[in-house]
Amino acid sequence: MSSDDEQSEEPGAGAPEQLALIRETVRRAKVPRAKPRTWRGAPLAEELPVARVLVNRGALHLDQYFDYAVPEELDAEARPGVRVRVRFGAGGRQVRGGRREGGGLVDGFLIERRASSDYQGALAALAYVVSPEPVLGPELLELSRAVADRYAGSLADVLQLAVPPRNGRAEGKPSPAPLPPPPAPSPGSWERYAQGPGFLRALAEGGAPRAVWTALPGPHWPEEIARAMAATLASGRGALVVVPDGRTAGRVDAALTEVLGEGRHALLTADSGPEKRYRQWLAVRRGSVRAVVGTRAAMFAPVADLGLVALWDDGDSSHSDDNAPFPHVREVLELRAAHGRCGFLLGGTNCTVEAAQLVENGWALPLRPDREQLRIAAPLVRTVGDGELARDGAARSARLPSLAWQTVRDGLRSGPVLVQVPRRGYAPRLSCERCREPARCRHCAGPLQAPDQQDLNCAWCGRAETAWNCPACGGVRLRARIVGARRTAEELGRAFPAVPVRTSGRDHVLDSVPGLPALVVSTPGAEPVAEGGYAAALLLDGWAMVGRPDLRAGEEALRRWTAAAALVRGRPEGGTVVIVAEPTLAPVQALVRWDPVGHARRELAERAELGFPPVSRMASVTGPPEAVAAYLAGAELPPEAQVLGPVPVPAGAPGRPRRQGDAPPGETWERALVRVPPGRGAALAAALKAAQAARTARGTGDPVRIRIDPPDIG
Structure with a gap:
């Protein structure tokens, strides 16, 4: 209504509520x-x-x-x-x-x-x-909305991850005509698994089986993924597999070419370049190609008639996106499998706690080999404890105990030897000096820390701990060690002067090495593949990885070790792995027995008892102290929600790349954790999203960062 209309009304013609109703009726009529x-x-x-x-516009109120x-x-x-x-x-x-x-x-x-x-x-x-090219179809829109809701983010932010930037040259080129479905493949090496042939048969017949696959060590897993995708294509449907990095994608790409031939699949990685990658993506969206292998962003690939989604090594940190709303590939593919009623395959040489939970709650079935096949494929694993290492004279000269020295010398007679060394900067958490049990808070079970090297407090809720004692053995003394590479390659070069030494790490990662005698020193995740497999492997400084200040320290250490040991020849061929770590630690025992599933199930049971993710759902709220306090005060959290903290977060050092969770240099930030029991994750995400939307709509206060299922809560 205009101001003139308002003045023409007679004041006092009725109650205020009636006057408001009359005005609204007149406004709608006009x-x-x-x-x-x-x-x-x-x-x-x-x-x-x-x-x-x-x-x-990624703002939540928009x-x-x-x-x-x-x-x-x-x-x-x-x-x-x-x-x-x-x-x-x-x-x-x-x-x-x-x-x-x-x-x-x-x-x-x-x-x-x-x-x-x-x-x-x-x-x-x-x-x-x-552009007249339709790039956002109904299925991709529905998936993106589900991802935004699950991670308390905006649809616009998800679509920034799901739809690649436009490239005019790629858009103007026609896509090839689709090829007819290939014949169903033979099981091949899937016959090593009792349920393997049945899984492929179900895919070829148009079924939607869901499996958590614990792959045997060795070089066969890329071909096995390719055969699963070929079986899906034989049913007239599409298939998608997501892997951690470009090197791994290259191995699956080669296997797909061998199994399917040329022109039946697309490779979606950042290494392809923007034009080629967008051209490949358009071929997938237009239905010219029904099979896709790619890295993280490929989780949104618009594959037509999707029949299988697969993920390799879901514990790798590269599967968690660093851009808002920070989705994880595993969760996105679970959504695609549930909404699209397609098959699901979660594979790796290790087993994460989340994978074990999928089997535990019946959402997926286990797909793993029997012990006889495992004894053939896995190498012999031997351990060297800290006490033996301290008493060993050979260890003091080249960081190699006598057992490791002998293993390296024997291995170099028949092929290359892999040496895995933790990256510099691993900061172990505190644990009992006597039994190595992690030191946890008595209030919330979070990890204890000593920021000033004297007073103990909890990294989650911030409470001080003045009289800690170990609940497992009663010990009262804590230990922490920080171990780095210490020029391992140079030391090994002096110890074996006649043997070439190759390094693979952050600055220079090798894809493969010849099957000739050589020492290959690598950081975790950068191990190259050796032709014919490594003759032996050394896993040094194991305590540095087990002792990281992270809820997933043991799980991540076992994942790194199994990934390296899986590159070694099987026991019948003389393959041997020596790990320098305390033999009584649970991850070390799981490696010796090659039982990642058992380790994951035990971890899941412990987390269920303590209320840790993934049994519970957790979110982090990070920002300046006043902003975090105001946000939590205004959020209508579920009644069951438990707020832990806030506690200070470290500031990024000047000149150092800022890591996830760091405060800006020179600023003081805090982080609070919000935990809810199983079944309340959707309610938590909705509450946090509503509070953030209201905050951004007002446009006041410092920014607050919300992250559902933060990867690092240690």
């Missing part, structure tokens, strides 16, 4: 439902003249669709799924319905065309269609 026909004198589309647009008018000249190109440009915002204020003429041009996706708008006013028009 402003009819919007059905635009012209825009600045230009005609609009005759049919479906309203476009519902998702603007590329996580909605906005209506725009469709000019007649854009009618043919303005189809659902295309990229568009629209004017958004005016006078520093965001507006509903895109109705202001002011504001800058922003990118967006056209979601749907409608006959009318529920906004009662004039609509702004689409500025132009960026």
Whole structure:
């Protein structure tokens, strides 16, 4: 209503509630439902003249669709799924319905065309269609919305991860015609697993089996993944596999080419370059290619008629995205399998706690070999404890105990020897000096720390600990060690002067090495593949990895060790692994027995008892102290939620790359953890998202970062 209309009303004509009702009735009568026909004198589309647009703005209070008018000249190109440009915002204020003429041009996706708008006013028009190529289909939109809700993020942020940037040259090139489905493959090395042939048969017949696959050590797993994808393609459906890095993707790519032939699959990695990668992505979206192997971003690949999603080595940190809303590949593929009713394969030489939980709750079935096959494929694993290492004269000369020295010398007679050394900077957590039990808080079971090297406090809830004693053995003394590489390659070069020494690490990662005698020194995750397998492997400084200040320290150490040991020849061929770590530690025992599943199940049981993820759901709230306090005070958390902390977070050192969780240099930040019991994760995410949306809508206060399922809560 105008001001004149308001003055014409007789004051005191009724109660205030009645007066408000009359005004609302008159306002609605004067402003009819919007059905635009012209825009600045230009005609609009005759049919479906309203476009519902998702603007590329990640702020949570803008996580909605906005209506725009469709000019007649854009009618043919303005189809659902295309990229568009629209004017958004005016006078520093965001507006509903895109109705202001002011504001800058922003990118967006056209979601749907409608006959009318529920906004009662004039609509702004689409500025132009960026490209007539529809890149956002209904299935990808539904998946992206589910991911945004699960991680308390915005749909626009998820689509930034799901849809690659446009490349005009790639878009202008036609995709090849799709090939007919290939024949179902033979089981091949899948016959080493009791349920392996049945799993492939179910995929080939159009089924949707779900399995957690504990792969045998050795070089066969890329071919086994390729055969699972080939079986899915034989049913007329598509298949997708996500791996941690480009080197691993290259191995699966080669296996797929050997099993399927050329032209049946796409490789989606950052190493391909923007034009080639976008061209491959378009071939997948257009249905020309039904099989995809790629790294993290490929989890959103728009594969047509998806029949299988697979993930290799889900414990690798590269599967967790560092961009908001920080989704994990495993969770995204679980959503795709559930929503799309397709097969699911989670594989690796190790088993994460999350994988064990999928089997425990019946969502997936185990797919693992029997002990006889394991004895053939796995190498012999031997241990050297700290006490033996301290008494060994050979260890003092080259960091190699006598057993390791002999193993290296014997291995070099028949092939290369791998030496795994932890990266510099591993900072172990505190543990009992007598039995190595991790030191935990009596209140919340979080890890204890000593920031000033004197007083103990909890890294989760911040409570001080003045009288700690070990609940396992009664000990009262703590230990912590920080161990780095210490020029291992140089020391080994002096110890074996006639043998070439190769290094593989962050600065230079080797893909493969010849099967000739050599010492290969590598950091975890950078181990190259040896032709014919390594004759032996040394896993040095095991305590440095087990003692990291992280809830996943033991699980991650075992994952790193099994990944390296899996590159060694089997026991019948003389393959031997020596690990320098305390033999009584649970991860070391699991490696000796080659039982990652048993270790994961025990970890899951312990976390269930202590209320740790993944049995519980947890979120972190990080930011300046006042902002964190205000956010938690305003959030309507579920009644069962437990807030731990806040505690200070470390600041990034000047000149050092900022890590996830670091405060900006020179600033004081805090982090609080919010924990809820099983079944309340969706409610927690919704509450945190609503609180963040209200905070950003007001535009006041310092920023607060929310992360669901933070990877590092140690």
